[in-house]
Amino acid sequence: MSSLNDGWEALEFPKLDRHTRYDLVQEDGQQVVRATADNSASGLISRLSLAPRDSLMLRWRWKVSRVFEDGDARQKSGDDYPARIYVAFKFQPDKAGFFERAKRKAVEVLFGETLPGNALNYIWANRLPEGEFIANAYTDKTVMVAVNSGPQDTGQWQTVERDIVADYRQAFGESPPPIVGIAIMTDSDNTGATATAWYGDLTLHDR
Template sequence: MTPLPRYLTAALALSLMAASAQADSTKNSLITAFSTITSLEDGWEPMEFPKIDRHSRYQLTDDNGEQVVMATTDNSASGLIARVSVEPGDSLILRWRWKVSNVYEQGNARKKEGDDYPARIYVAFEFEPDEAGFFERAKRKTVEVVFGEELPGNALNYIWANRLPVGEIVANPFTDTTMMVAVNSGTANTGEWVTVERDIVADYRKAFDREPPKLVGVAIMSDSDNTGASATAWYGDVSLVKPD
């Protein structure tokens, strides 16, 4: 048998190491992996918003032999959320990979009419009443009574932005309780799988200038209701791991 050239051997070794690392992170993850489920109801549930009737579509699909979630958005908005209850501690690692077909020409993280993303990871934290003002508490209570569920508090949104530079953090144009973190931006890498890893605790400290409360949910979301645009996104396994 003819031995493989050294560069092919090295490439194969790196590929196997990456696959092993991904398997380990999935195994220890606090979130159910998309690659292991038989239905989107296995560990995930729809995340929908008041007054938005047109929802994005999510379905399991195969991509080069691996099961992933394909999201289709067309002037629509909704997500899939995994409910958790996790004390962040000193470090909490969120890792995922995603791919998008395109970004939005009218997308702009600083403006309400541009607050759409072909792909985002939404990280929700427990509400802290002691940190909120009277009007914020009253508004939340009214919404909870009307819609019958407890609302989360602050949130981090990891976004595939159109123009916001990678690494920049800005307040959501609708509410300063949600901070937008650009982890990809523009057309670079569209149509390609991109792997992202973030320390949620470090990002929360930087975004809100205090320690994070309990983590209550992690969601995937592709939306286009403000821009009226359309896109397709693919989400691989999303893992949430506490370092040893």
């Protein structure tokens, strides 16, 4: 990767004007993405169109400077993570109610972007135990999966590998639709905290 423009684009949110900074840096002899959050939220997303089969493995390395003292995946006020990987799936209108479809259409008209459907968020949690799945505090269309938890491994590289298909089935009770995007995100807009995270070697492969 020669720049962050190679296959990645900014993922920003309406009404949030403080954005996390992302830089391509050398860290421990490897080229990685460094994210710096200061009461901010935004991400980098790679748009995809990928229909997973029986399994699809997502593997990455990451490191964080700290966890957030007030971080709590069960509360809106604590819905911040020093590092997360966001996997977005195609919206399935045949499984949505009338009001959900209407609301989504209104947002798309206003912001000019087709919204994804369900999502998995792999997080470095503060209080949520490692391995736990819970619905996001804002929407049950997103399920949070704690793959690291607590401060004990901060400052150290951690390697994570997850089967997206198996995790989607556990989270939503059915096989996944096509993947439309994978994002990295370091956010601290709810807690007002600061943190730095490093992301490297994010790959998709069959089992």
